[in-house]
Amino acid sequence: MERVKVEIITIGDEILIGQIVDTNSAWMATHLNQEGFELAQITSVHDKKEHIIESLNLALTRADIVLFTGGIGPTNDDITKQTLTEYFNTKLVFEPSVIENIDKLFENRPGFVRNELTQAQAMVPESCILIQNLVGTAPVTWFEKEGKVIVSMPGVPYEMKYVMTTEIIPRLKEHFKTPVLLYKTVQVYGFGESALAIKIADWENALPDFISLAYLPNYGVVKLRLSGLMENMLELEFLMIQQIEKLKHILGSTIIAYEDISIEKLIGDMLKAKGLVVGTAESCTGGFLAHQLTSIPGSSEYFKGSVIAYSNDIKIGLLNVSIDDLEQHGAVSQQVVEQMAKGVRRLLKTDVAIATSGIAGPTGGTDEKPVGTVWISVCSAENCISKEFRFGALREQNIIRSSQAALLLLKEII
Amino acid sequence: MERVKVEIITIGDEILIGQIVDTNSAWMATHLNQEGFELAQITSVHDKKEHIIESLNLALTRADIVLFTGGIGPTNDDITKQTLTEYFNTKLVFEPSVIENIDKLFENRPGFVRNELTQAQAMVPESCILIQNLVGTAPVTWFEKEGKVIVSMPGVPYEMKYVMTTEIIPRLKEHFKTPVLLYKTVQVYGFGESALAIKIADWENALPDFISLAYLPNYGVVKLRLSGLMENMLELEFLMIQQIEKLKHILGSTIIAYEDISIEKLIGDMLKAKGLVVGTAESCTGGFLAHQLTSIPGSSEYFKGSVIAYSNDIKIGLLNVSIDDLEQHGAVSQQVVEQMAKGVRRLLKTDVAIATSGIAGPTGGTDEKPVGTVWISVCSAENCISKEFRFGALREQNIIRSSQAALLLLKEII
Numbered sequence: 080m081e082r083v084k085v086e087i088i089t090i091g092d093e094i095l096i097g098q099i100v101d102t103n104s105a106w107m108a109t110h111l112n113q114e115g116f117e118l119a120q121i122t123s124v125h126d127k128k129e130h131i132i133e134s135l136n137l138a139l140t141r142a143d144i145v146l147f148t149g150g151i152g153p154t155n156d157d158i159t160k161q162t163l164t165e166y167f168n169t170k171l172v173f174e175p176s177v178i179e180n181i182d183k184l185f186e187n188r189p190g191f192v193r194n195e196l197t198q199a200q201a202m203v204p205e206s207c208i209l210i211q212n213l214v215g216t217a218p219v220t221w222f223e224k225e226g227k228v229i230v231s232m233p234g235v236p237y238e239m240k241y242v243m244t245t246e247i248i249p250r251l252k253e254h255f256k257t258p259v260l261l262y263k264t265v266q267v268y269g270f271g272e273s274a275l276a277i278k279i280a281d282w283e284n285a286l287p288d289f290i291s292l293a294y295l296p297n298y299g300v301v302k303l304r305l306s307g308l309m310e311n312m313l314e315l316e317f318l319m320i321q322q323i324e325k326l327k328h329i330l331g332s333t334i335i336a337y338e339d340i341s342i343e344k345l346i347g348d349m350l351k352a353k354g355l356v357v358g359t360a361e362s363c364t365g366g367f368l369a370h371q372l373t374s375i376p377g378s379s380e381y382f383k384g385s386v387i388a389y390s391n392d393i394k395i396g397l398l399n400v401s402i403d404d405l406e407q408h409g410a411v412s413q414q415v416v417e418q419m420a421k422g423v424r425r426l427l428k429t430d431v432a433i434a435t436s437g438i439a440g441p442t443g444g445t446d447e448k449p450v451g452t453v454w455i456s457v458c459s460a461e462n463c464i465s466k467e468f469r470f471g472a473l474r475e476q477n478i479i480r481s482s483q484a485a486l487l488l489l490k491e492i493i
Numbered sequence: 494m495e496r497v498k499v500e501i502i503t504i505g506d507e508i509l510i511g512q513i514v515d516t517n518s519a520w521m522a523t524h525l526n527q528e529g530f531e532l533a534q535i536t537s538v539h540d541k542k543e544h545i546i547e548s549l550n551l552a553l554t555r556a557d558i559v560l561f562t563g564g565i566g567p568t569n570d571d572i573t574k575q576t577l578t579e580y581f582n583t584k585l586v587f588e589p590s591v592i593e594n595i596d597k598l599f600e601n602r603p604g605f606v607r608n609e610l611t612q613a614q615a616m617v618p619e620s621c622i623l624i625q626n627l628v629g630t631a632p633v634t635w636f637e638k639e640g641k642v643i644v645s646m647p648g649v650p651y652e653m654k655y656v657m658t659t660e661i662i663p664r665l666k667e668h669f670k671t672p673v674l675l676y677k678t679v680q681v682y683g684f685g686e687s688a689l690a691i692k693i694a695d696w697e698n699a700l701p702d703f704i705s706l707a708y709l710p711n712y713g714v715v716k717l718r719l720s721g722l723m724e725n726m727l728e729l730e731f732l733m734i735q736q737i738e739k740l741k742h743i744l745g746s747t748i749i750a751y752e753d754i755s756i757e758k759l760i761g762d763m764l765k766a767k768g769l770v771v772g773t774a775e776s777c778t779g780g781f782l783a784h785q786l787t788s789i790p791g792s793s794e795y796f797k798g799s800v801i802a803y804s805n806d807i808k809i810g811l812l813n814v815s816i817d818d819l820e821q822h823g824a825v826s827q828q829v830v831e832q833m834a835k836g837v838r839r840l841l842k843t844d845v846a847i848a849t850s851g852i853a854g855p856t857g858g859t860d861e862k863p864v865g866t867v868w869i870s871v872c873s874a875e876n877c878i879s880k881e882f883r884f885g886a887l888r889e890q891n892i893i894r895s896s897q898a899a900l901l902l903l904k905e906i907i
Contacts, residue, residue, distance in 0.1 A: 093709055095532040096676075097523025098718065098753070102514050104537070109511025118509040120544075121537035123518070130534070137551070153687040154708045196687040216687075235710075237890055262510075273567040273610040273630075294568045295507050296649075304512065339512070359780075359801075365787025366773075366780035369801045373779025376855050376888055384807040387773075387783045387799035389792075393841060397798075427807060441790050473651055474790055 082117035082308070083255040086138040090131060090150035090159050091234060094123045103148050103239050114248055115260050116144070126150050128162045135166065135229070143227050144251060149234025151217040153196035159231055160204065160220070167222055169206035177201035177218050180211050210250075214241045221250070228254060259312045263319050264339035265303045267330055268487060272296045275303075279329055282322075289315070290322060298483040302339065335490065342486045343371040349493055350381035355430040357489070359385040360398055360423035362410060363437035363453055368482040383429050388419065398422030409448070411436050413465050416454040420465075424458055431459045431493060433485045437468075439477045453481045457489045464492055496531035496722070497669040500552040504545060504564035504573050505648060508537045517562050517653050528662055529674045530558070540564050542576045549580065549643070557641050558665060563648025565631040567610035573645055574618065574634070581636055583620035591615035591632050594625050624664075628655045635664070642668060673726045677733050678753035679717045681744055682901060686710045689717075693743055696736075703729070704736060712897040716753065749904065756900045757785040763907055764795035769844040771903070773799040774812055774837035776824060777851035777867055782896040797843050802833065812836030823862070825850050827879050830868040834879075838872055845873045845907060847899045851882075853891045867895045871903045878906055 087107055093099045104121045111118060119141045124130045131150075138145045150159035164171055178201045181193055200216045203209055210219035215238040222229040228251065232242050267275060272294050276283070283292055289309055295302040305322065309315035327334060336345050350357055359368050369385040372378055386397055391410060394400040399422040404414040419434035437453025444450035451470040456463055468484055470477045501521055507513045518535045525532060533555045538544045545564075552559045564573035578585055592615045595607055614630045617623055624633035629652040636643040642665065646656050681689055686708050690697070697706055703723050709716040719736065723729035741748060750759050764771055773782050783799040786792055800811055805824060808814040813836040818828040833848035851867025858864035864886055870879040882898055884891045 092707055093718075094519065095522055095535060096526045096718075096720075097519045097521070097532075098709055098716070099711075100514065100516050100519040101535075105508065105511045105514040107511070108509055112510045118511075119539075120548075121509065121515075123535035125533075134534075152708070154690045192688075194687060194691055196690055237885065237887055240887075273608055274606075276568045276610055277608055293506055294566070295512055297513075302512070304507075304510075306510075361780075361783075364784075365792075365796075366775075366783025366799060366801070367787075369775075369780025370778075370784050370892075373781075373801075373803065373853075374889065374892070378779075379803055382779075383804045384811075385780060385799070385801035387780070387787075387801070389787065390797045393798040397840070426811070471651065475788065476651060478784075478788070 082115060082260065083144065084119045084142040085111050085116045085144040085146060086119050086142040087121045087146050087148065088131070088134050088138060089121070089123045089148050089234065090126060091123075092125055095125060103234065103236055106236070106240060107146065107148075107243060110243060110248060112260070112262070114252060116251070116255075126158050128158060128165075131159065131162045132166055139224075139227055139229075143255065145227070145229045146247070147229070147231040148239055151231060151233055153200060153216065163207075163220065163222065163229070163231055164204040167204060167206055167224070169204045171202040172205045174201050174203045174209060174218075176209075176211065177203065180213065180218070181216050184214070184216065210242065210246050212238060212242055213245075214238050219246065259309055259315055261307045261312075261315050261319060262339070263305045263307075263323060263337070265305070265323060265326060265330075265334055266336040266339075267301045267303060267333050268299065268335045269333045270301060272301055275301050279303075279326065282325055282329060286322065287318070290319060298480050299487065300335065300342070300483075304339070335487075342483060344375050346486050346489055346493075347372065347375045347378055347381060349490065353493060355493055356381055356383050357431050357433065358383050358423050358427040358429035359485075360419040360432065360434040361385060361387050362389060362394070362419070362435055363439045364435045364478055364482050364485070365389060365439075367478050368433065368435060368485055371482050371486065384427050386423050386426065394419060397426060399425070411438055411448055411452055411454055413454055413456070413467070416456040417458070417463050417465050420456040420458040420463060431457065431489065433457050433489050435481050435485055437477065437481055439481075440472055440474045451477055453477065453484070455481065455485045455488055457485070457492045459492050462492070464488060496529060496674065497558065498533040498556040499525050499530045499558040499560060500533050500556040501535045501560050501562065502545070502548050502552060503535070503537045503562050503648065504540060505537075506539055509539055517648065517650055520650070520654060521560065521562075521657060524657060524662060526674070526676070528666060530665070530669075540572050542572060542579075545573065545576045546580055553638075553641055553643075557669065559641070559643045560661070561643070561645040562653055565645060565647055567614060567630065574616075577621075577634065577636065577643070577645055578618040581618060581620055581638070583618045585616040586619045588615050588617045588623060588632075590623075590625065591617065594627065594632070595630050598628070598630065624656065624660050626652060626656055627659075628652050633660065673723055673729055675721045675726075675729050675733060676753070677719045677721075677737060677751075679719070679737060679740060679744075679748055680750040680753075681715045681717060681747050682713065682749045683747050684715060686715055689715050693717075693740065696739055696743055700736060701732070704733060712894050713901065714749065714756070714897075718753070749901075756897060758789050760900050760903055760907075761786065761789045761792055761795060763904065767907060769907055770795055770797050772797050772837050772841040772843040772846050773899075774833040774846065774848040775799060775801050776803060776808070776833070776849055777853045778849045778892055778896050778899070779803060779853075781892050782847065782849060782899055785896050785900065798841050800837050800840065808833060811840060813839070825852055825862055825866055825868055827868055827870070827881070830870040831872070831877050831879050834870040834872040834877060845871065845903065847871050847903050849895050849899055851891065851895055853895075854886060854888045865891055867891065867898070869895065869899045869902055871899070871906045873906050876906075878902060
C-alpha cells in the first residue's frame with residue numbers, strides 16, 4: 080500500500096554551520112506521520128538559489144509534497160521567495176492582506192513598528208495560493224505543479240507549528256487521500272538493545288509482513304516501535320494488539336509503558352491516579368528533574384516544589400543533612416542522598432520525594448568516585464530506595480540520565 | 494577560495510518519523526565548520542538500501558567527504574554496513590580486534606555480556622580502513638574512492654562525538670588541506686530582526702566581499718554572525734575586528750556579547766568575575782532556570798541553589814510571601830514575585846536572586862492575565878528590578894523565554 084510521500088527541505092546556513100539544531104523537521108515528521116503521510120527524505124540546504132532548485136527537483140522525483148521551511152525572513156540573506164518565484168515562472172505582486180495581517184499582529188506587540196523590510200513581506204508570487212501567517216510577518220506560499228504540492232513556510236518554530244497545524248496539514252489531507260497507518264510503542268526497561276533483540280528474536284521473526292519493528296534506545300529505556308499498514312483500521316489495530324499481547328508474555332514487568340509517552344508524563348499520570356504529591360531535592364541534576372516534571376501541563380496537581388541544593392550549606396541548613404555524614408561519606412553518598420530525600424519530603428510536606436547527588440563533571444571526580452557517579456534516593460512515608468549509578472564523562476548526559484533514572488526509581492516506590 | 498566540502502547523511506527511520514531530533518548533524522556541522530570544512534548538505538534517509546545508495550551518489554557529486562551516521566547497530570533494522578559493502582564491491586570479513594574492543598568495553602559494564610549480535614559487529618567490509626570505536630560496539634568504517642572519503646560511524650550521540658573528535662576529524666584534516674575561515678558573533682538585545690537590519694543597513698551594505706552576515710534571532714536576542722574567508726589568518730582577523738568596531742559605534746550597549754556563547758554562560762562569567770553568588774525562586778519556570786545556570790561546568794562557583802515554589806504553600810512557608818498579597822494580587826504579580834526574590838535571597842544567603850511567576854499554560858489564563866503572562870524579579874542587597882512579560886500560548890516556549898528573560902534581567906543588576 081502506497082502512502083503519500085513528503086519531503087522536507089530546510090533552508091538556511093544556520094543549520095549547516097551547526098548554529099541551530101533542526102527541531103522543526105522532527106516535529107513536522109511526527110505530525111505528518113500521524114496523519115498517514117510518509118517522509119521520504121529530510122534535506123538541509125544553504126540559502127543558495129541553485130542548491131534550493133536542485134534539491135526541489137530531486138525531491139519532486141521522490142515525493143508528492145515538498146515542504147520548505149525557512150529563508151523567508153525580512154533580511155537580505157533570505158532568498159527562498161525570490162527563488163520559488165523564478166522557479167514557477169511568475170512574478171512578485173503586492174498583496175495588501177499581508178500588510179493588514181502585519182498591522183494586526185503588531186497591535187499586540189508594543190514597540191514593534193512596520194518598516195520597509197516587514198512591508199516587503201507583502202510582495203508575493205502571483206501564481207501561488209497565499210496562506211496568511213497569523214503569528215508572523217512572512218506569509219505561507221502554496222504552489223501546485225503536475226498534481227504535486229510545494230509549500231514554503233517560515234522557519235521560526237512556533238510560526239511553523241502554527242501554520243502546519245491550522246492550515247497546511249488540513250489542506251494536504253483534503254488534497255491527497257491517505258491509507259491507514261498505525262504505530263504502537265512498547266517501552267522496555269532493564270535491557271541493552273542487543274540483549275532485548277535476542278530475548279524477543281522468535282517473536283520478531285514471526286511478525287507478519289504488514290508490521291515492522293524498530294528499536295529506539297533512550298537513556299536506559301528501549302522503545303520498541305511497531306508500525307502497521309493496512310486498508311482496514313480496526314483489523315490492523317486488532318492484529319497489532321495481538322502481537323503486543325504475545326510480547327507481554329515474554330517481557331513481563333520489564334515493560335514500563337504501552338504508549339510512546341515520556342517517562343515524566345508516565346510518572347505524572349501515575350502520581351495523579353494515586354493522588355500522590357512529589358517534591359525533589361537536587362544537587363547534580365540542578366533543577367533538570369523539576370523541569371522534566373513541570374514540563375507536563377497540569378503538573379501542579381502532583382508536583383509541589385523542590386530545593387536545588389547545589390551548595391552543602393543548603394543541604395545542611397534547609398534539608399537537615401548531617402554535617403558528620405557529609406564529612407565522613409561526602410555529598411555523593413547513600414547517607415547524604417537519603418537525608419536529602421527525607422529532608423525535602425518533610426520540608427515541602429509531600430507524599431514522596433526524590434533526591435539526586437552526583438558528580439556531573441567535567442571535573443570533580445576521584446578514583447573512588449569518578450565523574451558520572453550519582454546517588455539517587457526516593458522516599459515515601461514508609462521507606463526509601465537508594466541506588467548508585469555510574470554514568471559517563473559528559474556533563475549534559477549525566478544530568479539527563481540522572482534525571483531519567485530518578486524518575487524510573489520513583490516508579491518503583493509509587 | 495574553495496573549501497573542502499562535506500555532506501552528512503543520517504540513516505534511520507526514527508528521524509523521518511519524528512521520534513528523535515537530529516542533534517548529531519548540528520554538532521558535526523559546528524565542529525567541521527570550525528576546522529574549515531564547508532557543509533554542502535545534510536540529508537536524512539530511511540534504512541533502505543536504494544535510498545542510501547542514491548543519496549551517497551548525489552552527495553559525491555557535490556562533496557569531497559560523505560559522513561554517514563547511524564544504521565550500524567546490532568539489530569535487524571540496521572543495514573548501512575551491508576549496503577556499503579555492496580556499494581564498494583567488497584565482502585564482510587571477521588576482524589578479531591573488534592571483539593577485543595567489545596570485551597574491553599564490557600569489562601566496565603556489569604551485566605553486559607557479549608552475545609551473537611554484538612559478535613556480528615566484528616564482521617567488517619574487507620576494503621575499508623577500520624577505526625576502532627572505543628566507546629561502543631560498532632566500529633567506524635572509512636572508505637576512499639577517487640580521492641573522496643566516505644565514512645560510516647555510529648549514530649548514538651556520545652559515540653559519534655567521541656569518534657569524530659578523536660579519530661575522524663584529525664584524519665580528515667590530515668587527508669585534505671583547508672583554508673582559513675573565521676566566524677565572529679555579536680549578540681544584540683532589544684531589537685526585532687528587521688528593526689536591527691534597518692539600523693545597521695549602511696554598515697551591512699559596506700561589508701567587504703570576503704565577509705558575509707547572517708541574522709539568527711533567538712528568544713529576544715539576535716545573533717549577528719559574520720563569516721570571513723581568506724588566505725591570511727591574521728589579516729582576516731584584523732579586518733573582521735575592524736568591522737565589529739564600526740558596529741559597536743552604531744549599536745552601543747545593545748550589544749550584550751562579542752562571542753557565540755549562551756546567555757547562561759555569559760551571566761555565569763559575569764557572576765564569577767564579580768564574585769557574586771546567585772539563587773533562584775521559580776514558579777512558572779519550574780527548575781528550568783536553575784537547570785540553565787547549572788548546565789555550565791563550574792557553575793557551583795556562583796550558583797548556590799533554588800527553591801522551586803510551584804505551590805503557594807511553599808511560596809508562603811519557605812519564601813515568606815505574604816498571604817494577603819497572594820490573595821489580593823494573585824501569584825502572578827509584582828508584589829509576589831518581588832517577595833519571592835527577596836525571600837530566596839535571604840533563605841539561601843546569596844548576593845543576588847531571581848524569581849519567576851507566570852502562567853505557562855496551556856490552561857490557567859484569565860482575561861486580565863492570559864497564558865504567557867510572566868512576572869520576573871531580580872534582587873540584590875540594594876534594590877530589585879521587576880518586569881512583566883507577555884509571551885505566547887505555548888507552555889514550552891513560555892518556560893524557555895521566561896528563563897532567558899530572567900537571565901537578561903539579572904544582567905542589568907550585576
